[in-house]
Amino acid sequence: MKKNYLLSPGPTPVPERVAAILGQPIPHHRTPEFEKIFAEVRENLRWIFQTKQEVIMLTATGTGAMDAAVANLFRRGDKIITINGGKFGERWTKIGQAFELGVLEIKLPPGEALDPAVLRALCAEHPDAKAIHFQASETSTGCQMPVKAIVDIAKHFNMLSVCDAITALGVFNLPMDEWGIDVLITGSQKAMMIPPGLAFIALSDRAWAATKSANLPKFYFDLPKELAAHKTNQTAWTPAISLIMGLNESLRMMKEEGIDALFARHALLAEATRNAVKALGLEILSKKSPSNAVTAVLVPPSLKDGKKIPKLMRDTYGVTIAGGQDELEGKIFRLSHFGYCGHFDITTGISCLELVLAELGHPVTFGTGVGAALKTFAHAGKKP
Amino acid sequence: MKKNYLLSPGPTPVPERVAAILGQPIPHHRTPEFEKIFAEVRENLRWIFQTKQEVIMLTATGTGAMDAAVANLFRRGDKIITINGGKFGERWTKIGQAFELGVLEIKLPPGEALDPAVLRALCAEHPDAKAIHFQASETSTGCQMPVKAIVDIAKHFNMLSVCDAITALGVFNLPMDEWGIDVLITGSQKAMMIPPGLAFIALSDRAWAATKSANLPKFYFDLPKELAAHKTNQTAWTPAISLIMGLNESLRMMKEEGIDALFARHALLAEATRNAVKALGLEILSKKSPSNAVTAVLVPPSLKDGKKIPKLMRDTYGVTIAGGQDELEGKIFRLSHFGYCGHFDITTGISCLELVLAELGHPVTFGTGVGAALKTFAHAGKKP
Numbered sequence: 019m020k021k022n023y024l025l026s027p028g029p030t031p032v033p034e035r036v037a038a039i040l041g042q043p044i045p046h047h048r049t050p051e052f053e054k055i056f057a058e059v060r061e062n063l064r065w066i067f068q069t070k071q072e073v074i075m076l077t078a079t080g081t082g083a084m085d086a087a088v089a090n091l092f093r094r095g096d097k098i099i100t101i102n103g104g105k106f107g108e109r110w111t112k113i114g115q116a117f118e119l120g121v122l123e124i125k126l127p128p129g130e131a132l133d134p135a136v137l138r139a140l141c142a143e144h145p146d147a148k149a150i151h152f153q154a155s156e157t158s159t160g161c162q163m164p165v166k167a168i169v170d171i172a173k174h175f176n177m178l179s180v181c182d183a184i185t186a187l188g189v190f191n192l193p194m195d196e197w198g199i200d201v202l203i204t205g206s207q208k209a210m211m212i213p214p215g216l217a218f219i220a221l222s223d224r225a226w227a228a229t230k231s232a233n234l235p236k237f238y239f240d241l242p243k244e245l246a247a248h249k250t251n252q253t254a255w256t257p258a259i260s261l262i263m264g265l266n267e268s269l270r271m272m273k274e275e276g277i278d279a280l281f282a283r284h285a286l287l288a289e290a291t292r293n294a295v296k297a298l299g300l301e302i303l304s305k306k307s308p309s310n311a312v313t314a315v316l317v318p319p320s321l322k323d324g325k326k327i328p329k330l331m332r333d334t335y336g337v338t339i340a341g342g343q344d345e346l347e348g349k350i351f352r353l354s355h356f357g358y359c360g361h362f363d364i365t366t367g368i369s370c371l372e373l374v375l376a377e378l379g380h381p382v383t384f385g386t387g388v389g390a391a392l393k394t395f396a397h398a399g400k401k402p
Numbered sequence: 403m404k405k406n407y408l409l410s411p412g413p414t415p416v417p418e419r420v421a422a423i424l425g426q427p428i429p430h431h432r433t434p435e436f437e438k439i440f441a442e443v444r445e446n447l448r449w450i451f452q453t454k455q456e457v458i459m460l461t462a463t464g465t466g467a468m469d470a471a472v473a474n475l476f477r478r479g480d481k482i483i484t485i486n487g488g489k490f491g492e493r494w495t496k497i498g499q500a501f502e503l504g505v506l507e508i509k510l511p512p513g514e515a516l517d518p519a520v521l522r523a524l525c526a527e528h529p530d531a532k533a534i535h536f537q538a539s540e541t542s543t544g545c546q547m548p549v550k551a552i553v554d555i556a557k558h559f560n561m562l563s564v565c566d567a568i569t570a571l572g573v574f575n576l577p578m579d580e581w582g583i584d585v586l587i588t589g590s591q592k593a594m595m596i597p598p599g600l601a602f603i604a605l606s607d608r609a610w611a612a613t614k615s616a617n618l619p620k621f622y623f624d625l626p627k628e629l630a631a632h633k634t635n636q637t638a639w640t641p642a643i644s645l646i647m648g649l650n651e652s653l654r655m656m657k658e659e660g661i662d663a664l665f666a667r668h669a670l671l672a673e674a675t676r677n678a679v680k681a682l683g684l685e686i687l688s689k690k691s692p693s694n695a696v697t698a699v700l701v702p703p704s705l706k707d708g709k710k711i712p713k714l715m716r717d718t719y720g721v722t723i724a725g726g727q728d729e730l731e732g733k734i735f736r737l738s739h740f741g742y743c744g745h746f747d748i749t750t751g752i753s754c755l756e757l758v759l760a761e762l763g764h765p766v767t768f769g770t771g772v773g774a775a776l777k778t779f780a781h782a783g784k785k786p
Contacts, residue, residue, distance in 0.1 A: 026430045041425035044597050046410045046722045077463050077599055081639040085622035116621040213428050215599040215642035237500040238469035255465040258599035338430045
């Protein structure tokens with residue numbers, strides 16, 4: 019009997035309360051029964067997005083909402099700016115190119131956050147660019163981006179701020195309306211704590227206005243059509259009913275916890291993870307701006323094959339973390355600490371890491387990492 | 403305690419064996435554990451699609467696969483033919499127009515199947531059209547289309563046959579490779595017996611060849627990218643993991659039943675439904691070519707408000723059937739008989755219909771409809 023633990027940055031573990039709902043008989047979606055669930059979900063999505071706008075639910079994964087953000091906002095030949103801090107920032111560039119937009123990309127070294135001055139200079143050079151596309155948290159490098167600064171620059175230059183918050187929303191504070199974020203996106207299998215299959219996107223008044231003149235071809239991802247449907251507690255196409263039922267429960271859980279407590283929990287779990295990793299003598303990739311969602315750790319130089327760390331953790335111990343992607347493959351591993359995650363998920367992940375590091379020949383005094391995590395928890399005084 | 407029964411043409415009921423899986427902990431999708439499930443699903447999808455081609459799974463609902471079929475096959479300015487036998491045929495036209503293709507539409511009166519001669523004439527007039535888009539079963543009218551004849555015409559004129567089989571695949575025989583269907587599409591919440599959130603699309607060699615020169619913009623629905631990923635038991639983007647786990651079980655159930663038995667069961671359930679409805683003195687919308695998936699019944703002229711039939715069935719008795727859509731609203735109601743559906747789902751639906759018709763003042767000798775269904779079953783000699 020090997021127990022399995024999911025410590026990956028998506029999918030994240032599904033709470034038992036939610037799981038119990040996913041196998042229930044589903045109602046037809048054009049019924050008052052489903053519309054009641056849908057109405058509650060809409061209200062609670064507005065709460066977690068911190069917006070008065072409608073949060074559109076798409077039956078797709080996060081990339082579908084990123085596609086929708088581009089397909090619905092622009093006109094042929096428009097110019098956009100993308101901030102490429104890793105695999106997901108690069109995805110903005112690729113989507114822009116797929117729709118044949120003019121893409122100006124700021125490419126950052128892995129783990130480095132954007133320097134707002136660089137963005138400001140590029141905007142000044144290209145004041146005709148329509149939008150700035152970026153990540154709130156770049157999942158591939160565990161780096162948190164200066165969202166507020168980016169949004170302020172976008173406002174200054176009258177551009178739209180289009181924020182992929184797929185591993186950020188519900189993890190740290192992103193007050194959409196207060197900051198004036200124009201487009202905010204997340205996915206279901208992240209802090210929303212349900213299986214993959216739903217993506218979420220909210221638009222500001224400015225962004226909705228842009229959809230009116232947009233002319234890129236689209237059909238399935240038609241946001242104005244979805245907006246009209248959502249207002250009657252419906253979707254344009256058949257939605258992922260069972261996932262929306264699960265989402266209703268996970269949003270209730272988030273509300274029970276409270277938004278401040280939610281962010282504080284994630285900050286504490288992230289801090290404990292970082293302290294544990296450092297106590298083990300390891301280095302964090304994103305030194306200056308580590309994400310509260312996921313911690314990317316450099317493979318110690320003593321280990322030749324970095325891919326062995328996540329592989330052994332999963333295959334021998336049942337603990338699934340993430341390795342590095344693309345050019346970071348074998349060079350980092352990533353410990354996730356968001357969603358349905360508490361104190362003892364952190365100690366589980368670090369315990370397993372200690373065992374595996376020792377097994378691979380890296381010197382470990384057992385308990386060092388876990389001890390540092392526990393100390394962080396005790397010091398914070400915050401009980402689970 | 404009101405028990406609920408789902409007799410709608412999608413979502414259809416989820417079998418208990420499948421439901422039990424949907425709430426299980428999900429594995430990460432980039433793991434051997436998930437890849438094993440994925441490999442089995444791929445093989446069984448090829449079986450039910452009756453093809454050697456890869457069946458691509460998209461995290462979307464059926465309309466997403468229809469969108470993908472257009473976005474991946476054509477070049478700007480291409481001309482296509484659509485067969486509009488109702489709401490879903492009309493959707494092909496709308497998608498073609500959304501992508502700014504030249505759309506030649508054959509519009510049929512509700513419930514009427516295509517006359518192949520009409521299609522042949524249109525093709526002869528427009529030999530430069532690239533494809534014929536149609537439904538195998540038009541869900542909005544309960545009409546089955548002459549798929550083989552359409553495919554043969556497409557072949558003759560060197561056009562692609564693009565078949566929306568969303569309420570047909572797994573219901574009646576659509577041997578993709580044998581007939582040479584170029585594109586075959588279905589969705590998860592239909593005969594596949596799982597909740598909505600997955601769409602399926604298979605392409606012939608000719609269709610895959612067309613994707614190579616296609617140049618319409620797309621990103622999330624990139625079929626060649628998905629093909630490459632599927633071959634390694636992966637998807638381009640995070641898939642709807644829990645639904646694929648459920649699908650694995652529902653495909654196993656279909657294989658246990660056997661493909662011939664599957665089609666025979668659906669044929670029998672459809673026949674019993676039609677006989678029951680006729681015995682009640684009601685008329686079927688599609689007289690000459692009724693679908694084995696869903697039976698659309700004309701509201702008797704004696705009843706003023708046809709919308710009351712499905713509403714009363716659902717609200718008073720917990721039996722969800724479908725009403726008419728768009729211009730057929732209030733004029734028909736639709737009894738579904740596919741997916742996880744047996745003898746006593748038919749007798750349940752007809753029993754409820756008898757009660758409601760009587761309640762609305764339509765003369766009913768109780769048992770007439772159900773009796774005709776039972777007689778059909780007894781006569782067929784086929785036990786559930």
